[in-house]
Amino acid sequence: MTIPSGSGLTHERSIGWTGGCFALAFGAPVVSLERSVECALDETFSQDRVDDASGVSCSGLTPTKVERIWGVAAKAHGFGTLGFSAALWDCDRTSGQTVERLRPSCDHTHVVSIWTRGTTVSELYFDNKLRFRRVRRRGTFQLSRAGESLRVLLSETSGSCLDLYLPVSLLASVVGTEFDYGDGGRLELLPLKLEADPVITRLGDEMAAEIERPGVATQAALDAAALTLCVNLVRRWSNLSGVVRPSRAGLTTAQVRKATSYLKDTMHRDVSLQTLAEQVGLSPFHFARAFKAAVGVPPHQYQIRLRMMRARELLENTMYSVGEVATQVGYDDASYFSRVFRREHGVSPGQFRRAKVS
Known part of the structure; x- marks a missing residue:
């Protein structure tokens, strides 16, 4: 495994890497390792705040930053234009060994982890407190809220996990624009255990396929996925569930014509949701929802x-x-x-x- 420069990690603890996770023997002490990873994260955040893979100014977690901390490349990753990103991690089957994944807290980013293939027995600790121990199957997901540290123990593992990195500011912006609910300051995501959600399952499958075989519309697809994820989290998995209703304002005929004409003129290149929304003077979130309502499909489709x-x-x-x-x-x-x-x-x-x- 490659040790991040200045992280404080050494080879003295016989730490192995298995399919994108730290692997330790049962009963091995991990406190100093967790502190060292936190040091590595602090160092990563103290560097340039523009993520070198996406070019987007970001002070939170991204696939590139997690790769630096863990010292290994994800199987695939992708970056939208709104700060949202995704990484696909492979976890190979282990025999007589527990795979451990550590992710220190980050105040700027929520992480939705979707098991996209295979099964594993998972034991999850948030802020060093056990939240659940269950079998994870394809389609199940867990939510690591901003500010929570995560420790995961995986056994009998075979499969893949997709991590979606959602900036806190992006979610708050959706609440303020898509739901006409101020600046999102009262929003709180619920402390979830292992859950199943058909919208998130579908989103995980689509994003895993998209970032494994990136194309011209990958950035636009990630932008659209960010909106879908935000809306679903607010509607189903937040303290505002059942309280807020989506804004009903749509696109005028002139706005539809302008947006579709712009897409036709630029069909040969990737066009971000932000750029499209600017053509008609709307926020990306409002535009994406209104465009689909008017045209029948999302902009990238x-x-x-x-x-x-x-x-x-x-x-x-x-x-x-x-x-x-x-x-x-x-x-x-x-x-x-x-x-x-x-x-x-x-x-x-x-x-x-x-x-x-x-």
């Missing part, structure tokens, strides 16, 4: 549809190769473009072209 429509035209009316068509509509990876095309149209680009020719 609408952009994908525009690309696929243009791809159909090029396949039917030009001699461009599939790779050239992919580049024309904004995809650097022809294989990824082909998968998206098949998902949208039920056939591969080559099959579509042959059917039109015949």
